[in-house]
Amino acid sequence: MLVLSRKPEQDFRFPSLGVVVRLLSVKGRAARIGIEAPDDISIIRGEVAPTIDNLPVKPNDLTTHEWKNRLNEIKLGLTLAQRNFELGNLDEGQETLVQAIHALSQVEAANSQRNSVESEQLSTERENRILLVEDDPNELRLLAGLLRLEGYDVSTARDGDEAIDHLSNFESIPDYVLLDMRMPHRNGPETVRWIRAQQALHSLPIYSVSATSPDEMGIEVGPDGVNEWFPKPLDPVELINRLHGAQTTVA
Numbered sequence: 001m002l003v004l005s006r007k008p009e010q011d012f013r014f015p016s017l018g019v020v021v022r023l024l025s026v027k028g029r030a031a032r033i034g035i036e037a038p039d040d041i042s043i044i045r046g047e048v049a050p051t052i053d054n055l056p057v058k059p060n061d062l063t064t065h066e067w068k069n070r071l072n073e074i075k076l077g078l079t080l081a082q083r084n085f086e087l088g089n090l091d092e093g094q095e096t097l098v099q100a101i102h103a104l105s106q107v108e109a110a111n112s113q114r115n116s117v118e119s120e121q122l123s124t125e126r127e128n129r130i131l132l133v134e135d136d137p138n139e140l141r142l143l144a145g146l147l148r149l150e151g152y153d154v155s156t157a158r159d160g161d162e163a164i165d166h167l168s169n170f171e172s173i174p175d176y177v178l179l180d181m182r183m184p185h186r187n188g189p190e191t192v193r194w195i196r197a198q199q200a201l202h203s204l205p206i207y208s209v210s211a212t213s214p215d216e217m218g219i220e221v222g223p224d225g226v227n228e229w230f231p232k233p234l235d236p237v238e239l240i241n242r243l244h245g246a247q248t249t250v251a
Contacts, residue, residue, distance in 0.1 A: 021078060035078055128243075129153045129174040133163045133191065134209070135183040143178070143209075143236070150240055160186025160194075170200045176243065179226070181210035181217050189219045196224055205246065209234055 020036040084093030130152050134140040137158075144154045155174065157163040160183055167173065177195070181188030188208065195201045206225075210217070211232040219225045230239055 128176070129155065129172075130243075131155050131157060131163060131166055131174040131177045133157045133160065133177065133183070133188075134180045135159055136180075139180075143234070146236055146240075150243075152243070159183045160188065160191035163191055164194055167195065167198075167201060167204075173201065173204065175205070176246070177204060177206045178209050178239075179206055181208055181212050181219075187217075189217050192219060192225060207239075207242075209239070 020034075022034040022036070024034050078097065081093045081097035084090075084096060128151075130147055132140065132144050132147065132154055134143065134156070135158050140156055140158065144156055147154045155166060157166055163177070163179070164186070167177075179188050179191060186194075188210065192206055195204060195206065203223075205227045208214075208219075208226040208229045209232065210229070213231075214221050214225075214229055221227075221229050228242065230242075
């Protein structure tokens with residue numbers, strides 16, 4: 001049971017619910033209680049205490065409609081507590097107030113748990129990291145934007161040298177590399193050979209996205225070269241489907 005002691009103008013706050021319960025004043029045997037809440041949750045005034053002792057607290061068990069109903073029940077209890085105080089029924093008012101505040105704390109905890117679950121789910125959805133290597137700035141921007149919309153965490157490099165600088169930090173190895181073949185400074189085949197020569201990166205999936213062909217670039221499609229070759233103009237739907245398929249296979 002939650003036991004509370006408040007002076008006039010002191011609050012009980014439930015930040016994730018947007019609810020504030022404030023003791024406005026105490027005069028004689030009466031207390032005035034104020035309730036602030038979002039506009040879409042109506043304040044109900046009634047004479048019958050709601051059943052609030054056994055509120056569900058598992059976040060995934062409640063729909064949005066049910067959450068609003070639970071909050072309305074709690075606010076009904078708070079209103080009843082205030083009415084009891086106004087009528088001088090101090091024992092009944094105090095009991096109902098403590099029950100309502102306790103139930104509100106349960107809902108607050110459940111809501112925080114639900115937010116935590118949603119954050120973990122979002123983190124899982126964005127777990128797969130891609131290094132996109134492309135020297136054309138427009139292609140780089142457009143393909144990176146598409147991949148991010150599909151839930152990938154995308155880092156970019158404009159040539160093979162920048163890609164190697166990124167991959168040299170072995171603590172942040174991506175899950176996939178999407179690699180153009182014809183680039184300045186260090187081209188695709190040279191970048192692939194550097195990656196395959198690193199023990200920590202040898203099995204890193206590399207997908208070529210290029211207007212050239214494997215024979216033209218003298219590179220193998222297989223475990224010692226690139227895993228797959230996507231010709232330009234690129235079919236983005238095929239690429240996304242292959243990436244999703246690779247995620248499912250790994251999982």
